[in-house]
Amino acid sequence: MTNYHVPAGGLPPQSALTTDRARFTEAYAVIPARTQSDITASYLPGWQWTRLWVLARPLTGFAETFSQYIVEVSPGGGSENPEADAGAEAVLFVVGGAPTLTIEGTTHGLTAGSYAYLPPGARWTLHNIGPDIASFHWIRKTYQHAAGLDVPEAFVTRERDVTPIDMPGTGGTWSTTRFVDIADLRHDMHVNIVNFEPGGSIPFPETHVMEHGLYVLEGKAVYLLNTDWVEVEAGDFMWLRAFCPQACYAGGPGRFRYLLYKDANRPAPLSGALR
Template identity: 85%
Template sequence: MTDQSAYHVPAGGLPPQTALTTDRATFTEAYAVIPARTLSDITASYLPAWTQTRLWVLARPLSGFAETFSQYVVEVSPGGGSDAPETDPGAEAVLFVVGGTLVLTIDGAEHEIAPGGYAYLPPGAAWTLHNRGTATGAFHWIRKRYQWVDGLDVPEAFVTREQDVTPIDMPGTDGVWSTTRFVDTADLRHDMHVNIVTFEPGGAIPFPETHVMEHGLYVLEGKAVYLLNRDWIEVEAGDFMWLRAFCPQACYAGGPGRFRYLLYKDVNRHVGL
């Protein structure tokens, strides 16, 4: 069972005037790194139809870079939320809760979701989200324009918890590299996967993965050295890595604790020509 307290939760605020300006923030033609401290008060955004809520936009479609998804970290204060959260009827979404307790309503059915809670919302779903508790809630909101295919039904909405999903060990790794998959990889109705990847100390991606999928990687726990294109970069809990298609990537988790991240990728569809 995963320790719920391990999920990194952004704190906002502002670095003191005595802090060094130099940081690991990087934006290149192949990848971007948004360090945890970038999620400060002055970089927060707000949305219509949401009350007592702010968010940090980590990724949005950019021509010539990553074009398939957006990713937010959302902070909902007690009493806050929305009865009309999504304005795009073609957008599907995954919500992953990292702090507090939130009430998600889908087609009239209520679900109380705490840290580790995961929800898939198909395009056109009727949903609301509210914080009825006394503590601030925080969740990741990953959105993608769904790609319909003749003969394939749209996936149904579902709610689960990371704690109830058994991680799958990557072949030949003796359990030091595993993936928590919330959707069956053989279910071609889904055109995106949002998983959690876990490395125990010493675990590694032992070759530079180079593939068509775009990625958003938010570090939930721990630290590691990550290869992005030609650069080895140290990353830690709260950092976000944003990769365009075919950006080489690998990593080494040196410890002392495990290294875990929330991973988005686009899958299961023809390449548009």
């Protein structure tokens, strides 16, 4: 059975300890699940009966290439004009409820596990016409056009319809659910799901050029972020700057899975180079 963490809002009780796993460093940040409370919720114009938690946004010393929200739409809520930036592409990943997404006049009924890619300039709307709260991740990035490549088309799929790809030599203990073919260079970001069975690990410190956003959908693990091993669990969000070393050990008892953002397939900008 596939599980997805859904923020519940509310507030910790007055008896709760203030000490937490929240961290903000030059190389990484950890935003624990309980941070997604009522007092940290945000609101956007053009959205009715909707609140959201901003996990990442372009900011000096923080995320540079993307923003990520967890959006909660109450029954009857939604938006006719959700995206104000014509240059922004997006991925929506539903974790709860059944929102209705319309793209260029075509309507899609979404459920938990639904995934939608929205290219820049796409005309889309989203409404919750069901009786339950609808919750989804909304990941946004300014699309980087590349000579000779068309802008990708919009598409909608579901996690259960995508076969995970085992990482080499892991026997299925570590796999990635890829919603976009890595050979499709039209896409300048990948939003995947990384899966670990109990005992699975990233057995070396990965260090590479992509900026990362990781939201834990299910389970718990210990994660290496730069030089620190940090315990993380369902609902936690991690940001990793480019070249931040990372590794993972998923000790169980259940699966450990996270939604992963990374920028991809474009040359590094040289705006600071000598001319």
